[in-house]
Amino acid sequence: MTVLDHRPTAPVPPWLPDASGPRTDPAPLLPDTSPVRVLGTPALAKYDPELLRDLYRRLVVGRRYNQQATTLTKQGRLAVYPSSTGQEACEVAAAAVLGADDWLFPSYRDTLAVVGRGVDPLAALTLLRGSAHTGYDPRATRTAPLCTPLATQAPHAVGLAHAARLRGEPVVALAMLGDGGTSEGDFHEALNFAAVLNAPVVFLVQNNGYAISVPLTKQSAAPSLAHKAVGYGMPGRLVDGNDVVAVHAVLAEAMDRARSGGGPTLVEALTYRLEAHTNADDATRYRVGEEVEAWRAHDPLVLMERHLREADLLDDATVARAAEEAEAVAATMRAEFHAEPELDPLSLFRHVYAEPTPQLMEQAEQLAAELAAEQAGAGA
Amino acid sequence: MTTEQGVRTSSMAQALNAALRDEMRADPAVHLLGEDVGTLGGVFRITDGLAAEFGADRCLDTPLAEAGILGTAIGMAMYGLRPVVEMQFDAFAYPAMEQLVSHVAKMRNRTAGGLGLPITVRVPYGGGIGGVEHHSDSSEAYYTATPGLHVVTPATVSDAYGLLRASIASDDPVIFLEPKRLYWSKDELDTTAPSEPIGRAVLRRAGRSAVLITYGPSLPVCLEAAEAARAEGWDLAVLDLRSLVPFDDATVCEVVRSVGRAVVVHEASGFGGVGAEIAARVSERCFHHLAAPVLRVTGFDIPYPPPMLEHHHLPGVDRILDAVAKLQWED
Numbered sequence: 001m002t003v004l005d006h007r008p009t010a011p012v013p014p015w016l017p018d019a020s021g022p023r024t025d026p027a028p029l030l031p032d033t034s035p036v037r038v039l040g041t042p043a044l045a046k047y048d049p050e051l052l053r054d055l056y057r058r059l060v061v062g063r064r065y066n067q068q069a070t071t072l073t074k075q076g077r078l079a080v081y082p083s084s085t086g087q088e089a090c091e092v093a094a095a096a097v098l099g100a101d102d103w104l105f106p107s108y109r110d111t112l113a114v115v116g117r118g119v120d121p122l123a124a125l126t127l128l129r130g131s132a133h134t135g136y137d138p139r140a141t142r143t144a145p146l147c148t149p150l151a152t153q154a155p156h157a158v159g160l161a162h163a164a165r166l167r168g169e170p171v172v173a174l175a176m177l178g179d180g181g182t183s184e185g186d187f188h189e190a191l192n193f194a195a196v197l198n199a200p201v202v203f204l205v206q207n208n209g210y211a212i213s214v215p216l217t218k219q220s221a222a223p224s225l226a227h228k229a230v231g232y233g234m235p236g237r238l239v240d241g242n243d244v245v246a247v248h249a250v251l252a253e254a255m256d257r258a259r260s261g262g263g264p265t266l267v268e269a270l271t272y273r274l275e276a277h278t279n280a281d282d283a284t285r286y287r288v289g290e291e292v293e294a295w296r297a298h299d300p301l302v303l304m305e306r307h308l309r310e311a312d313l314l315d316d317a318t319v320a321r322a323a324e325e326a327e328a329v330a331a332t333m334r335a336e337f338h339a340e341p342e343l344d345p346l347s348l349f350r351h352v353y354a355e356p357t358p359q360l361m362e363q364a365e366q367l368a369a370e371l372a373a374e375q376a377g378a379g380a
Numbered sequence: 381m382t383t384e385q386g387v388r389t390s391s392m393a394q395a396l397n398a399a400l401r402d403e404m405r406a407d408p409a410v411h412l413l414g415e416d417v418g419t420l421g422g423v424f425r426i427t428d429g430l431a432a433e434f435g436a437d438r439c440l441d442t443p444l445a446e447a448g449i450l451g452t453a454i455g456m457a458m459y460g461l462r463p464v465v466e467m468q469f470d471a472f473a474y475p476a477m478e479q480l481v482s483h484v485a486k487m488r489n490r491t492a493g494g495l496g497l498p499i500t501v502r503v504p505y506g507g508g509i510g511g512v513e514h515h516s517d518s519s520e521a522y523y524t525a526t527p528g529l530h531v532v533t534p535a536t537v538s539d540a541y542g543l544l545r546a547s548i549a550s551d552d553p554v555i556f557l558e559p560k561r562l563y564w565s566k567d568e569l570d571t572t573a574p575s576e577p578i579g580r581a582v583l584r585r586a587g588r589s590a591v592l593i594t595y596g597p598s599l600p601v602c603l604e605a606a607e608a609a610r611a612e613g614w615d616l617a618v619l620d621l622r623s624l625v626p627f628d629d630a631t632v633c634e635v636v637r638s639v640g641r642a643v644v645v646h647e648a649s650g651f652g653g654v655g656a657e658i659a660a661r662v663s664e665r666c667f668h669h670l671a672a673p674v675l676r677v678t679g680f681d682i683p684y685p686p687p688m689l690e691h692h693h694l695p696g697v698d699r700i701l702d703a704v705a706k707l708q709w710e711d
């Protein structure tokens with residue numbers, strides 16, 4: 001007997017249209033508690049070799065992007081970088097499954113997914129460089145700003161997906177979060193709204209084991225984060241987050257489900273953050289080297305290359321092309337970050353409101369006068 | 381591990397750490413909770429070593445949920461503990477606003493004195509450290525506008541120690557605002573010296589031309605401005621409020637009346653900010669002693685800017701001196 005059996009069966013209160021049973025069939029909500037894997041299994045043969053090579057290419061470029069960005073922080077050219085090294089499979093798959101009209105709601109760690117969406121690699125970094133908050137046009141790129149307050153983007157994704165459905169447009173919203181973010185109230189409210197509204201939204205939780213220093217065991221006592229879907233009445237899916245093909249497959253299925261009116265899905269990808277939380281964090285305070293090394297052996301890039309080679313789906317030419325593309329991206333990043341960004345102090349007063357208030361215009365004049373005086377002083 | 385009593389050179393971060401340690405040693409009811417406060421010792425290392433000394437229960441790494449953290453602290457306080465909560469950054473305290481405004485601030489009043497909440501909420505606040513979005517807010521006006529909360533903010537190493545100990549000992553909830561750009565400032569700390577209590581402003585520098593009224597991260601800027609003002613022949617006093625609620629009307633009025641000119645300086649936006657309250661109070665109480673209107677030098681009324689532009693937003697020495705010049709010197 002389950003709790004759900006205690007629901008009143010008769011008489012059906014008129015205000016509760018269907019009180020005779022659970023509103024969602026519990027059986028398919030969490031059909032599998034072991035993570036989905038594709039690499040190294042016969043299922044790999046089902047996938048289009050072109051898609052596989054594209055995912056491989058994206059992984060190679062993504063890894064290089066992460067390395068270059070980390071180097072830029074060491075050179076003081078980027079204020080901070082929360083690296084997704086080790087998590088590229090999630091980043092790459094998230095970007096690859098989205099259609100042009102779909103929306104991405106990334107967290108601060110998801111620069112790679114943003115870039116994978118087609119956002120200019122440098123525009124995606126203005127927040128972390130410190131030159132501008134959001135360097136790209138969210139509407140044009142269908143990509144919300146990188147979100148720093150945890151989980152707060154999740155309800156936004158629900159609302160956008162709901163609005164698109166009201167308009168009859170086949171748009172799906174993908175919200176990306178970390179394992180720590182699943183503890184925030186906003187995450188839970190988002191799941192509940194999404195399920196109740198049957199919104200076309202997919203939640204991708206990258207469970208990388210830690211929220212800064214706090215391991216998952218101190219974050220959640222649930223058997224898995226995917227289980228959290230069940231109580232809200234939506235499917236939860238577990239996937240090997242370092243198997244890019246598996247992440248792509250599970251996300252694609254969830255996207256299709258959402259697009260065809262099936263409602264939201266929570267996907268938990270099991271992965272690992274190989275670097276510290278950000279360049280400002282000292283990971284040796286809270287985790288041991290052996291753990292990191294064990295995960296290095298399960299590196300998403302290494303896995304992909306090995307299994308594609310074994311299946312004869314990857315040739316040297318493709319590998320060389322991907323490496324070249326990656327180097328080109330890194331070179332562009334270096335060149336662009338070598339130059340000081342052009343900053344306009346008066347831009348501070350733009351875009352606070354659609355129409356600046358009289359007070360802001362006054363303050364802009366004050367700053368303009370200060371800058372002019374500074375210039376005059378420098379010239380004298 | 382022992383904390384040596386007496387005088388030593390300390391950073392503000394170390395002084396806060398010592399205050400927590402000494403309070404935890406003195407009173408087993410003091411419990412810390414927050415994100416990353418245990419093993420890591422906090423992202424600013426304010427709780428460094430405390431989990432090792434007092435155990436993971438008294439220095440608790442919580443799930444990542446500010447409303448949950450503060451709400452749990454309320455229950456702990458209702459049961460006789462003295463929780464000290466760490467909010468990781470200013471802008472990440474906002475999820476806890478509901479618990480703070482609706483419960484922490486009002487519990488004593490709602491229960492006719494039956495349930496006081498001796499909770500200290502530590503909030504690293506303010507800019508000037510090159511933090512990206514959501515890491516540099518000056519949120520004090522939200523707190524001071526909420527009756528039922530004490531709001532204090534140290535600007536010196538000694539006050540970091542003394543005010544934090546006093547906050548934890550207070551039977552009322554205290555929002556303890558830590559100016560994060562002063563975490564690494566160093567000074568002599570005498571842990572045995574009695575500190576001025578919560579609610580008293582302290583004159584950091586005497587002067588006859590005008591007084592700069594300030595607190596927290598802006599204190600060093602004001603002291604620097606006062607030094608620079610000597611070249612103009614101005615002799616500026618600098619008053620450190622230390623506590624925004626309760627507000628030390630007596631000391632503020634005494635200084636303003638003796639000097640006759642005042643500028644309030646803080647880095648939070650000016651409109652609806654704490655400076656507006658101070659200027660109004662001073663005008664109401666000292667009108668006949670004022671030779672000029674009370675001026676404010678504050679951050680602009682904009683969302684905190686990207687770090688590469690923050691120096692244009694933060695009030696600096698020049699902006700303070702410009703205001704002082706506007707006070708019209710010819711008596």
Ligand SMILES: Cc1ncc(C[n+]2csc(CCOP(=O)(O)OP(=O)(O)O)c2C)c(N)n1
Nearest residue numbers: 109148149150178179180181210211212472
């Ligand atoms: C509301 C809120 N509280 C605290 C923080 C500070 N903070 C930034 S990242 C982080 C850890 C997040 O961990 P997780 O969600 O697992 O994501 P990961 O960084 O591991 O990808 C914390 C505590 C924040 N950004 N927002």
